[in-house]
Amino acid sequence: MASIPMEHGLVLAGILFALGLIGVFMRRNIIFILMSIEIMLNATGVAFVVGGSRWLQPDGQIMFIFILAMAAAEVAVGLALVLQFYHRFKTLDADVASKMKG
């Protein structure tokens, strides 16, 4: 880690996070939105691991493990919601569900 500057790792994490954010904004397919959220969570994990290896502490890796658990929980519930969505609306367009049924 001593040879790689910390800023470059953080810039990489920022670029990946920005790409995930662009994906959430641009795509309307709900599976692509979920994938972009995965990219954003992964970029956050990269930032944590870079910080942890900069100060030679294991805390960054531990935060990444927690992010991993959260991503697994999120994707399980999210994909179950996608299945429900598809069975109800017969499409994967997220704009279809923009109106609440009050």
Place this chain on the structure above:
Amino acid sequence: MNTVFYISAAVAIISTIMVITRLNTVHALLYLIVSLLSVALIFFVLGAPFVAALEVVIYAGAIMVLFVFVIMMLNLGAETVEQERQWLTPEIWAGPLFLTLILVAELIYIFTRNGLRLCGVCIIEPKKVGIVLFGSYLLGVELASILLLVALIGAYHLGKHFKPAESRKGGS
């Protein structure tokens, strides 16, 4: 070791751009797996081998398999066979294969150049991570287990009621 980091970072960025610009879900999924593998290689270079293994096993393994299952469940029908025929053409898997070969070359380069030791003291070993994880972060581990249990129950509940949800909607 610097060049390995920069090449894997470039592979990660390129494959992520390909993920958010693909029109087909399975193509995007292939590129997403390549992106996660290159991030795992970055973790390995940064001196975090335990997290690199977790990235490959859980992210690129388990979570991507969940995505594949859901895509399989959604794409029922006769047009799936025609889609399958289109997907097996070389230009579909040539891009991910090329990026993965770059990563494999980097991995071979690391192992042949200086074995498993990267840069001496800067590796944070799994033992240290485990001691801190089950020491001062024990409360976080409990909370994560509760979160996973809640997600399990929630996914089971959401996946179970296809027909009741439909009939309730029709009835009310």
